[in-house]
Amino acid sequence: MLKKISSLPFQGTPEQEAQLKEVIAKHKDDPGAVMPVLQEAQDIYGYLPLEVQLMIAEGLDVPIDEVYGVATFYSQFALSPKGKYNISVCLGTACYVKGSGDVLNRLSSELGIDAEECTMDGKFSLTACRCIGACGLAPVMTVNDDVYGRLTADEVPSILAKYKDA
Amino acid sequence: MEMLNIKINGQDYTVEKNTTILEACHQFGIKIPTLCYLKDINEIGACRMCLCEVKGARSLVAACVYPIDREGTEIFTNTPEIRQNRKTTLELLLSNHDKKCLSCPRSDNCELQTLCLEYGVDETKFVGAETHYEEDHSTLHLVRNNNKCILCRRCVAACKEQFVGVIGPVNRGFDTAIGCAFDKELGEVSCVSCGQCTVVCPTGALVENDNTAAVFKALADPTKHVVVHTAPSIRATLGECFGMPIGSLVTGKMVSALRMLGFDKVFDTNFGADLTIMEEGTEFIQRVKNGGVLPMITSCSPGWVKFAEHYYPDLLPHLSTCKSPQQMQGAMIKSYYAEKAGIDPHDIVVVSVMPCVAKKFEITRDDQGRDGMQDNDISISTRELAKMIKTAGIQFTDLPDGDFDPIMAIGSGAGTIFGATGGVMEAALRTVADVLTGEDLKQIDYNEVRGTDGIKEATYDVAGMTVKVAVASGLKNAAEILDKVRAGEADYQFIEIMCCPGGCVNGGGQPIQPGHVRNFVDLKALRAKALYQDDLGLPYRKSHDNPEIKAIYDEYLGEPGSHLAHELLHTSYVARKKNIL
Numbered sequence: 186m187l188k189k190i191s192s193l194p195f196q197g198t199p200e201q202e203a204q205l206k207e208v209i210a211k212h213k214d215d216p217g218a219v220m221p222v223l224q225e226a227q228d229i230y231g232y233l234p235l236e237v238q239l240m241i242a243e244g245l246d247v248p249i250d251e252v253y254g255v256a257t258f259y260s261q262f263a264l265s266p267k268g269k270y271n272i273s274v275c276l277g278t279a280c281y282v283k284g285s286g287d288v289l290n291r292l293s294s295e296l297g298i299d300a301e302e303c304t305m306d307g308k309f310s311l312t313a314c315r316c317i318g319a320c321g322l323a324p325v326m327t328v329n330d331d332v333y334g335r336l337t338a339d340e341v342p343s344i345l346a347k348y349k350d351a
Numbered sequence: 352m353e354m355l356n357i358k359i360n361g362q363d364y365t366v367e368k369n370t371t372i373l374e375a376c377h378q379f380g381i382k383i384p385t386l387c388y389l390k391d392i393n394e395i396g397a398c399r400m401c402l403c404e405v406k407g408a409r410s411l412v413a414a415c416v417y418p419i420d421r422e423g424t425e426i427f428t429n430t431p432e433i434r435q436n437r438k439t440t441l442e443l444l445l446s447n448h449d450k451k452c453l454s455c456p457r458s459d460n461c462e463l464q465t466l467c468l469e470y471g472v473d474e475t476k477f478v479g480a481e482t483h484y485e486e487d488h489s490t491l492h493l494v495r496n497n498n499k500c501i502l503c504r505r506c507v508a509a510c511k512e513q514f515v516g517v518i519g520p521v522n523r524g525f526d527t528a529i530g531c532a533f534d535k536e537l538g539e540v541s542c543v544s545c546g547q548c549t550v551v552c553p554t555g556a557l558v559e560n561d562n563t564a565a566v567f568k569a570l571a572d573p574t575k576h577v578v579v580h581t582a583p584s585i586r587a588t589l590g591e592c593f594g595m596p597i598g599s600l601v602t603g604k605m606v607s608a609l610r611m612l613g614f615d616k617v618f619d620t621n622f623g624a625d626l627t628i629m630e631e632g633t634e635f636i637q638r639v640k641n642g643g644v645l646p647m648i649t650s651c652s653p654g655w656v657k658f659a660e661h662y663y664p665d666l667l668p669h670l671s672t673c674k675s676p677q678q679m680q681g682a683m684i685k686s687y688y689a690e691k692a693g694i695d696p697h698d699i700v701v702v703s704v705m706p707c708v709a710k711k712f713e714i715t716r717d718d719q720g721r722d723g724m725q726d727n728d729i730s731i732s733t734r735e736l737a738k739m740i741k742t743a744g745i746q747f748t749d750l751p752d753g754d755f756d757p758i759m760a761i762g763s764g765a766g767t768i769f770g771a772t773g774g775v776m777e778a779a780l781r782t783v784a785d786v787l788t789g790e791d792l793k794q795i796d797y798n799e800v801r802g803t804d805g806i807k808e809a810t811y812d813v814a815g816m817t818v819k820v821a822v823a824s825g826l827k828n829a830a831e832i833l834d835k836v837r838a839g840e841a842d843y844q845f846i847e848i849m850c851c852p853g854g855c856v857n858g859g860g861q862p863i864q865p866g867h868v869r870n871f872v873d874l875k876a877l878r879a880k881a882l883y884q885d886d887l888g889l890p891y892r893k894s895h896d897n898p899e900i901k902a903i904y905d906e907y908l909g910e911p912g913s914h915l916a917h918e919l920l921h922t923s924y925v926a927r928k929k930n931i932l
Contacts, residue, residue, distance in 0.1 A: 187526045190533055235533050235931070242930055248516030249540075249930040253532035257522045 188257050189301040191265040195236045204229050205237065209244035218245050219255050223262055232263040260315075268303045268310035270348045274326045277316030284337070285324035289313060291338040292326075295345055309348070357424045372403050372414035372426055377871055381428055384437060384466050386503050386553055388415040390870040393508035398501070399440045400466065403428045411436060438470040445472065446479030448554075449498040455555040462553035462865050463501060480525050489538030491715060492708040492859075493549055493559055497528055500556035504529070505866075506548035512852075513826040515658070517542045517930075529556075532931065541661040541929045543826070545654035545850045546708035546732075546859020551869075559708045559860060563735045563742075569700040569728075570613045576694050579609050580618040580680050580759065581704040584770030584855040585733050587881035588706065591862040592737030593747040598877040600885055603752020608740045609704075610753055616688075619755040620703065621762020623680030624769040624778070625894035626903070627651060630920050631673045631775075632782040632894075633911035635845060639816070644668045646821075646836060646843040649775050651675045653713035654850030654859070656924065658826050663833050664926030669846075672921040674726075676769065677703045677710055678719050680759065681726030682919045687907045688758060696724060703730045706770065706858030709850065718923045732860025758899055764886030765894045771879035772824035772854035773800035773807060776847040780811060780820075781893045787814035795892060801883070803853050803876045806831060808843075820845045825852035853879065 208225040212218040222245065226237050233256050242249040256262045274280075274289040289311075293299055296309050303310040319325045322334025333344060353368040359379060366375045376383050387398035396413035403414045406425035411433065419426075427433065444463065452458045467474070484497035507519050507529060517540040521530050531540045549557045569577045590599035609617045635647050650656055650671045659667060674682065681703065685696035703710060710730040713719075720726045731739075740747055754760065765781050768774030777797040784792050799809035800820065805828035810819045821843045823829045829848045835841040851858045853875025864874060891897050908916045 187522060238532065239930060248511075248519070249532040250516055250519040250521075254519045254521055258520075260523075 187301075188262075188264045189299060191232065191234055191303065193266060193303060193305070193307075195234050197230060197236060201229050202240070205240055206244065209241065213245060219247060219252055220259075223252070223256055227262060230266075232266045234264065234266075263301070265301055265310065266303045266307070269308050270328050270351075271310045271312060272326060272328050273312040273314040273317070274300075275315070275317050275319070275324065276313050277320070279316070279320035280324040283323040285326070287338040288324055288326060288336050288341060291341040292345075295341055309345075355419060355422050355424065357419055357422075357426065359426045360428055366419055369418040369420055372405075372412070372417045372419060372428075373401055375419060375426075376414065376428060382867055383414045383428060384469070385415055385866050385870070386462060386466070386501060387505060388866060388870065389505050389508055389551060392512050393503075393505050395504065398503055400437055402433055402436050402440075404430060404433060434470065437466075438472055441467055441470055441472045442474070442476040443479070444501050445474045446477035447482060448501065450474055451498075455499065456558045456561065457499075457552075457555035457863075460863055460865075461555060464554075465865070482525075482528075484528065487536050487538075488560075489536035490542065490544065490712070491560060492544040492546060492711045493537070493557060495537060496556050496558070497530070498556075499554045500529055501554055502527060502529065503553060505551040505553065506557055509547040509551045513543070513545055513547055513658075513850075514662070514830045515541065515543055515545075515826065518548065535931055539932055541927065541932065543654045543657040543661065543850065544709035544712045544859075545658075545826070547851060549708065549859055550857075550861060550863050553866060559732050559734060560711060561735060561738075562711065562729050562731050563739050565729050566702050566731060566739065567742075569702070574698065575700045576615050576692075576698055577613070577700045577702060578616040578618060578684055578688070579614040579702045579704060580620045580623065580677075580684070581605060581609070581736075582620045582677065582706055582770065582855065583624055583762070583767045583774075583882065584706045584858065584861070584878065585704050585736070586767075586885070587770060587856060587878045588733050588861050589737060590747075591864070592734065593740075595748065597864070597872065597874060598881045600881045601747075602885070603754070604747055604750040605736075606755055607750040607753035608745050608747055609736075611745050611750075612739060612743055614702070616756045617753070618680065618684065618759035619762045619766075620676050620680050621766030621769070622759040622897070622899060623676035623683070624651075624766035625763050625897045625900045626679045626683065626920065627673055627676045627769075627775075628765060628778050628782050628894035629900060629904070629911040630679075630916060631671050632779050632786065634671055634673060635779065635783060636786065637912065639844065646841065646846045647671055648846045648848055649779075651769065651775055652709075652848065652850045652855075653707065653716075654709040655826070655829060655848045657709065657712065657927070658829070658850065659833075660924055660927040661929045662830070663837070666833060666836060667924045667926065669836065670924055672923065674719060674920055674922045675710075675713060676766075677705060677713065677730070678726045678922070679920050681714075682720070683759070683903065685724060685726065686919060687903060690907075691758065696722075700729070701727045703727045704733065704736045705730050706733055706855040706861050707851075708732055708859045710860070716922070717925070721919075733858075733862055734860060737862070758902070761891065761897050761899045762889075763894050763897045763900075764889040764892035766897070767885045767889065768882050770855040770882050771801075771875075772803065772849050773797075773822045773847065774854065774882070775849075776800045776820055776822050776845065778894060779845070779847075780813070780818075782895050783818075784811075784813045785893060785895065787816065800847075803873060803879065805852065818845060819843045820847070822847045824849040824854050826850060828852075856882065
C-alpha cells in the first residue's frame with residue numbers, strides 16, 4: 186500500500202523531542218541505526234512526519250532520503266498519525282473475496298479520508314491491513330481492540346456512530 | 352595469488368581466485384550484458400541481466416557479483432536458456448517503461464535500447480502497471496523522467512558516492528520509484544547539481560537540461576553578437592561523441608565546428624583559467640602574508656561550491672573568493688572584450704561549453720554579473736555541443752583544425768590542466784613559485800598532485816616557505832579532507848577540491864560511456880592524459896607567461912587583486928540548508 190504523507194500540522198512537544206534525541210544518541214554509532222531509531226521514534230510520536238525524519242537524518246548524519254526510503258519500505262512505519270480510533274480493514278485474501286474492499290470504500294467515503302490517512306479532528310484513522318488471522322469471520326475490521334466480523338458495507342455507519350461521540 | 356583453472360563455454364582459461372564471472376569474461380573477450388552494475392559503487396546484482404550458468408549451481412547466477420572460487424568451475428554465458436532469461440528480464444522492464452525512444456534524448460546512447468536490440472525483444476509482450484510519473488523540471492541543471500527509469504540504482508549509488516544522497520528508492524514493490532524524500536522535487540532538496548547521476552543513468556531517466564534551443568535561437572538573431580568559450584576539458588572529450596577514441600585531443604576540430612555553427616567569436620576558457628590563477632595565486636600569497644583564513648580552498652567547481660554551502664557552511668571563509676574560469680571569462684567578455692570591440696555588452700550573448708551541468712546553475716548565481724547582465728547567458732555541456740554539431744550536419748571527424756580568436760585565444764598549459772584533478776593546484780603552484788622567488792623556474796611539473804587518486808597530499812618548498820597542499824576530487828573525498836579542517840586537524844595551507852571524481856574530465860556534462868566501457872577502463876585517467884599532453888606541447892606553460900593575460904592586466908585590470916579585478920572577478924557565497932530546503 187502506497188503510504189500517504191500526512192498534511193496535518195506537526196504537533197510534537199519538547200518532551201518528545203528530548204526523548205528522540207536520547208534515542209538518537211543511544212544508537213548514533215550503531216551500524217544500521219536508521220531502523221531502530223525509526224521504530225523508537227514511532228513509539229514516541231505515533232507516526233513519522235517530515236519533522237521527525239529530518240531530526241533523525243541530522244542526528245544520525247545520514248541523508249534524509251535514506252531515512253525516508255526505510256520508512257516507506259517497511260509496512261510497520263506510518264507517515265500519517267493514528268487517530269483516537271484506528272480502524273483497520275483486513276484486505277487479506279479471505280476478507281477481500283468476501284467484500285472487505287467495499288467495506289473499506291464505505292469507511293473512506295463516510296470519514297472523508299483515504300486509507301493511511303487520519304481525519305482532521307484526529308478522531309479516526311483508516312488502515313488497510315493484511316491478514317489478521319480471523320478468516321472465519323471474514324470480512325473483518327478492527328476499531329482499536331474491538332473486532333467486527335461478517336461485515337457488510339451497510340453496517341459501517343452504525344458502527345462509526347458508536348465511536349463518534351465516545 | 353591463487354590461480355584457478357576454469358572453463359567458460361567449454362574453453363579452458365586460468366583466472367585469479369575470486370574474480371567475478373563478469374570480470375573473468377571481460378578478460379577473455381566475452382561481454383556479459385549489465386544494467387545495474389557499476390564497478391566499485393553499485394555491485395548489487397539486482398537487474399538480472401548478467402545471468403550466467405555455473406555447472407552444478409541451483410539456479411542461474413548474477414555474473415557481476417559471483418566470485419569464481421573453485422578449481423574447475425564450468426561457466427556458460429550464452430545458452431538458449433540464458434538468452435531467454437535475459438530477454439524476459441528486458442521485456443519485464445519494458446512492461447513499465449514509456450518506450451518513447453524516438454523523442455528520447457538518450458536514443459542511440461541508451462543501454463536498455465541497445466540490449467533490447469541485441470536480444471530481439473517484443474516490447475509488447477507484457478503489459479505492466481504503466482505507472483505515469485510527472486517529469487521533474489525543478490532544477491536548472493537536469494530533468495528527471497521516472498517514466499524511463501528501470502530502478503537500477505546507479506544514480507542512487509553515484510549520488511551517495513558524492514556524499515549527497517538526495518535521491519534514493521522510495522516506497523515498495525510496484526510503487527518503488529527513485530525519488531527524493533517526502534515527494535519533494537530535486538529543486539527542493541540539497542542537490543549540488545553535479546550531474547554524476549546523468550552520466551551513470553543507463554536510460555533517459557536523468558538527462559541534462561537541454562539548452563541548445565536557446566543557443567540556436569541566439570545564433571539566428573542578427574542583432575546578437577554571440578560569443579562562445581570552451582572549458583579546458585572539452586577538447587579532451589568531445590571526440591568521444593563522434594566515435595573517436597577516449598582521450599583524443601580535438602581542440603582544432605572543436606574550434607572549426609563552433610565557427611561553422613555561426614558563433615561570432617570562439618574563445619578559449621583556458622584564458623579564463625589563467626586569469627583565475629593570477630587572482631587565486633595572488634589571493635593565496637596575500638592570505639599567507641596577511642594572516643588570512645587558511646587553508647585556502649579553490650572555488651572553480653560550482654558543484655563543490657554548492658556542496659560547501661549546503662554541507663559545510665561553517666567553512667565558507669576558507670573558499671577562495673575567485674569566480675570560476677567560466678565566470679571570469681564571461682565577465683571579461685562583457686567588459687574588456689566589449690570595450691575593445693566597441694559592442695554594447697547587452698547585445699552580447701555569451702555561451703559557455705562546459706564539462707559540467709552545475710555550470711547551468713552557476714551562471715545564475717547571485718553576486719555574479721553586473722548591470723543586470725549575467726556573466727554568461729547560456730551554459731551547455733559537452734554532450735549538448737555534440738548534439739548541436741550533429742544537428743547542423745557538421746562532419747566533425749573530417750574537419751580541419753581551427754584557431755581560437757584573439758583576444759582570448761591563448762591558454763597556457765597551466766590553464767589546460769584545470770580539467771583534471773590536481774591541475775588547478777599545479778597551475779597555481781607554477782605561478783606562486785615564480786612570483787615568490789622572482790625567477791622563471793624550470794622545474795614546473797608537480798607530479799605528486801597528478802593522477803586520479805581521490806585524495807593527494809604533498810609538501811613543497813616554495814621560495815623558502817613550506818606549503819602543504821591537499822587535492823581531493825569527488826565529494827566523498829572532499830568531505831574526508833573537510834572533516835579534518837573542521838576538526839582543526841589539518842595543517843594544509845592550500846586545498847584543491849573538484850566536485851566530480853577525477854575532476855572536470857569526468858564531469859556531469861561529459862560524454863556518456865556505457866557501463867560495459869566505464870566498468871573496464873579508467874575514463875578519467877585516459878581523458879586527463881590528453882590534457883597533460885596538451886600542456887607539454889603548448890608554448891606557454893605558466894598562466895603569468897600568457898601574453899594575453901599580461902595584456903589584460905596592462906591594458907585593463909591593472910594588477911591581480913586590484914579594485915577592478917575584485918569587482919569583476921571575485922564573488923561571495925551563502926550558507927544553504929541541507930536535506931530539505
